[in-house]
Amino acid sequence: MSPLLNLAQAVNQGLKHAMEADASVLVLGKDVGRMGGVFRVTEGLQKTFGPDRVVDTPLAELGVVGASIGLAMAGMKPVCEIQYDGLLPSALEQVVCHLGRLRNRTRGRRSLPMVVRCPHGGGVRAPELHSESPEAYIAHTPGIKVVIPSTPEDAKGLLMAAVFDPDPVFFFEPKALYRSPEAEVPSRPYETPIGQARVAREGTDVTVVSWGAMVHTALRAAERLSAEDGLSAEVIDLRTLTPLDIDALTASVGKTGRAVVCHEAPNTGSWAGELSCLIHERALLKLRAPVKRVGGWDIRMPLPRLEKYYIPDEDRVVKAVKDTAAY
């Protein structure tokens, strides 16, 4: 039996393996070194690898992401951390204007084999702008790969795959899953393929597509639907938002004929919208109902007292699936 790790520990282990395997891999960000990261994800790494490979930076997100681009141009493999999702907008200029563009702008001469790690989502009673789901901004930007694990095992494997991917990868870490659940994680180094979804639960009646912490909500909803309503939901954990595993989606919808996409971000302009569009384009004749999106309201994420009425819960997912089934 493999040791039990939570998501934060799994990422930590993945970073450790990657840094052992390749001396050009380095970690940087605010408080990542001496403190080990505000979520403890980089704990112990500076002690093992030293301050030249786990670099504490001043508070300067735009500076850190920009500097990481410089480090990657110089041939290193930086893994930079955005401490909180709310600090991502400061760095968006480097993300939008350079991260996905540099390979093309330099006609292939330079590329950016780097990772930007960023916490994701709500449900942890955090202050304003610390519970965001900004994946659509990044997935909409050409040239960047976007991944988000929902299990410790995938977290380690996707992190390692991201580090050794020749392209820039945005690695979202669901905060609600940092500490629990724990699960078995193989001790050896391994990569989980980027661009490949996972069937988290097999089913026949409705495809429920999700990512990050919402996968667990979808699974609990599926349990209830099976027990109370006799509905068999197939839950797909995307794991990679882009490049999308379109075959997994169309195969599942081809089987069930119905789809619900669940996520935390505001629905309008969301990645769920893009998925709905793709499913309609490629599997229309297999569909027996329109694709439903279950996401945040088109308002700002409220402060913690009301966050459970914002983030879709089991009730909302169950209702969406039942409505789709009864269409």
Place this chain on the structure above:
Amino acid sequence: MGSRTAARFDVERIEMLDAEGRADAAVGVGIPDAGLLGYYRRMVEIRAFDEKATALCRQGKLIAYHRLRGHEATQIVPPTLLKPQDWMAPTHRGHGAYYARGLKLRYILLYWAGDERGLKLPEGSNDVVFSFPVGSHLTQAAGLGLAARLRREDTVVLAYLGDGAAGKGDFHESLTLAGRLKLPVIYLIENHRPSGDFPAEGGQDWPGGPKTLAQTAIAYGAHGVQVDGSDPLAVHQALSDAIERARLGGGPTVAECEVCRPTSVVPGEPSPADLGAWKMKDPVARLRRHLTAKGLWDDDRDMKLKVEAETLVRYEAEEFEGALPPDPLDMFSENYATAPWHLREQRLELEALLELKRGRKDVDDLPRPEGRFP
């Protein structure tokens, strides 16, 4: 208790040449004659290029062009001081800097004609391809400096910026990193004065602001120096110092180089309002006076060089104008290490569209697409 001075700073200004082109005899210049002549040649060449590009832009052959007349010293001298492994990160006005590091002028014209192929820097070049978001290369320059420090290399990074970018967050975050982490980055601010009247000191037309841009360095623990940017010897002195300081682990420098950028729309002629200032601040004329005063130059040689420069520029312009248009499929090359399925699908769509247009003779014969795909 009362108060006492917590810290005090001075900002030095470097000037070497006087109005007649003589260098202060008490100050050693230290540039071999061949070096001075080399600077002059390149400066004359880039000036000729600047005139040509301005004309081409006026003819509608370039989508835009940012003049660098007045910047010849700051564009040609510092890159010449770099070693091959050093990095350079110019702005959108960095044509002279790229040229000084070996980029053929035709590529600069190609880029400004709106052709991506113009960004293809020479093999082995450690230059950063410039981009449009003002100042956004500066944090990247800090990263290049950090790589050098972490790998214990004596590589340095020369980053250019204008007085505009000096106010942007990117500059300040870059300095935050470079100052605290003691990075080998040289920030060369090309501070151009409004033409005509020089304010005696201080910045542009704002009601407030700092006395110098060089003093920005102080706030970040970097070394700051102000330079007469139209004096090639001063630029050489200040930038040599800054480069050496960085190379020896002494940290970053902000070198504020004041240049005069005359506003005339007539090629070769400053506007009447600029004329007086331009006489004093034309870097090419100042270096010519110095070379002449040293007995290294004369009118005959100058005429000969002018002809050679114009010939070079004309040749490069011909190469640019003779280049075939790019293949639209080029757009899909080099976006990822291996293009994902959705790009493959989209490229096929474009291919089909091009076939359709070819059938209707709507598109000329195209060269093969460049770059790797998928």
